[in-house]
Amino acid sequence: MKANDLPDLTLPQMLAENARSIGARVAIRQKDFGIWNPTTWAGYFERASDVAHGLRLTGLGPGGHLAILSENRIEWVLAQLGTGLSGAVTVGVYATSPANEVAYVLNHAEAEVILCEDQEQVDKVLEERANLPHLKRILVIEAKGMRAYDPDLVLSFEELEAMGRADRRRSPGLVAEVLARQSLNDIGLMIYTSGSTGKPKGAMLSYRNLRAEAFAVRDMLELTPSDSHLSYLPLCHVAEQMLTTMGPIYCGSRIDFGESLRTVQEDLREVAPTTFLGVPRIWEKLHSAIHIGLMEAGGLRRRLHDRGVAACEPFATTAPADRSLGQKLTFQFYYWTVFRALQNFIGLRRARLAYTGAAPISPKIVQYFRTIGVPLIEIYGATETTGMVLAQKLSHLEPGSVGVGIPNAELKIAESGELLIRSDVVFSGYWRNPEATASTIVDGWLHTGDVAEMRGGQFRIIDRLKDIMITAGGKNLSPSEIENTMKASPFIKECIVVGEQRRFVSALIQIDAETVGKWAEEQGLAYTTFRSLAEEPRVRDLIGREVAAGNATLAQVAQVRKFSLLGKELDHDDGEVTATMKVRRAAIYAKYAGEIEALYGAGRGGAAA
């Protein structure tokens, strides 16, 4: 255990401190109509203070809850820190969630003030207004088209800032007073778990948790003031919070907000950040984008790429400094001919460190990015641990492992195989749910619910404890291992394994419409929609071959013997995946029960060749 040597300050206190010590340096850049507008640390604190005053005027009291329903943008963090500076607590809500899910979180969190990004989000809240007895005020960032809305209920963020500024000039002192009283034991942030099983739970994170995680980030990811980060993953998720608020505010590094979620690829190329966090789906997407590009390029370029990958793969996990002269020369050759262009294409050429986390990823995909020279590490964490607790080191990359524990945590593996953690990063409990809290934190140890094992000093995560399947033959299976093996194919976007109490393993597979579509075009196969593509017999054969290739790397019992292709893409609106695109197993098993039974019925269902 290493002691936390960060200043003994809460996140809002640290922001005030930054405004004093490094006030003139740029803290945030927000892209607006193509221009990256900078905000300094002093400006960040000033605007957040105005917001704090404004929020008080809307009736948000100390300890009250402000919910935010928006994509990532500067107003998100201004509102979050403004809430902190006024002594209240922020709750993030996924902007992509349908109205009923939004209402569940808002109601459960007893949110009094809700900050919405635009009319669409406001309409979701208004639709469920009758179920939100705690609601006092709705704030909106982009007020376009909303003149007809009740001004006593809906207020623009701009007006809120102006009101706050005026109030602050008249009677300053609110912020200083709140900061003087704020302690590390206060709750600073509430994060709702994505709810892949059951209803979302609100994890309360104290300022002590946030500070402990900032220390872990600085130590493991070596975050320095010269680093920059593009904030684009949902800020209501702990992973992006860790890299957008906790890390940068304690370490003094810069964050950039792009124009929208749809322009991430362009934004990445423009800012070329030094650090980059992607969830597995992002890496899978980048991987298929490269795959499609290569299919189109064809010929010499494709062959050169394939040879480069084959030549550099064997030493992909060796740190550049430890490579032999021959390996260095080989890499340099392919770097200048192929890999450099690929790194530019995905905007990661200047990345000194890239991470993947939040869900299991296929080792094949990780290996690919390492081969082309992206310094990619796997990290592991949970909402209940305020983010990362395990991370790989670039100097020691072992495929399939998630590295070592952060310095300020004790880790152990229980007899059941479950990973247990005791640390300052362990959360303070679930909001209004003491039973769940008591079963999660036992005698000071957090029960992660993940089965882990330790090999050569490195942790490996096997699967969720409750997801482990037992076949009719009594064998234990890890569904995510099988699923990730299949998802390594660029043609397979989603795979849901069935096997509990069954004679053999089968799977429901969702094809990747883009890559399979491109493949169909090359084959001269006519198709119109996703469904027609999925029903095409030759596509079935293609997936059959991909499944067979995946099976070859799996143990006999874990091999997928039959599969069914889904006729539509899994969707959050249909309750099949969570806002973070995690599959809701129970919902899928129930919804596709017919397809699943057919797989175990007589004959039918595609057998993997």
Place this chain on the structure above:
Amino acid sequence: MQAAPSDLILQVENIEVIYNKAVQALRGLSLSVPRGQVVTLLGSNGAGKSTTLKAISGLLGLENGELTAGKILLDGQDISRMKPHELVRAGLFHIMEGRRIFEDLTVEENLTAATFALSGRGLTRTPFDLVYDYFPRLAERRNQRAGYMSGGEQQMLAIGRALIAQPKLILLDEPSLGLSPILVEEIFTIISRINRQTGVSMLLVEQNANVAMAVAHYGYIMETGKIQLNGPTSRLIEDQDVREFYLGHGGGGGEKSYRNIKHYKRRKRWLS
């Protein structure tokens, strides 16, 4: 798709169209027209509907466009490399958007010009009276200069020219454009009658989804160069997204007030 290939008068398979060697307008687009049926292709502005028609009739070259991939089969024969005038003689007639007729010629002269399509096909010439039967108004104006006629009459003439050409397939690009509702109804009634009586197949591009759905047997919905949804029109008109975005039946019913119009679009799902 819904019929054996031999019953398909037109098959478009995975075509890709690029304008000015730079702008990709269509990619991996496929559709088919069963013999004797009316198929409609719907979509918003810029979705690529007219481009699709021009790709079929070989007119892309006029706009610096190019068919870079895929196949187009007319009655089983690959026509993707054929010249427009050869296509007309092969039995394909494209009624372009904006009533393209010879404005300086009379009605009758316009019809005479259309007989070009018959050359070398060994067909007997359709009497012009057939056209005048369908469109009595043209009979009254047979010796008038076409350019002086009303928009509706010009559209009738454009369709009349197609009748003279005796095609196997008519491509119709927005026949309702700029016409009064009553004329739209009249023209579509006649289009439907022509299909029933002569058995000619049609691929109809329309913005006015209501009338197109009423006459077509099958429909494709297209957005940004891709087919999003297809099916028999009887099923399409039940689809919630089609109803909201194409047929103008918003949620809740009743007249929409512009004051309440939303500044965001509900996400389209295109299921079913």
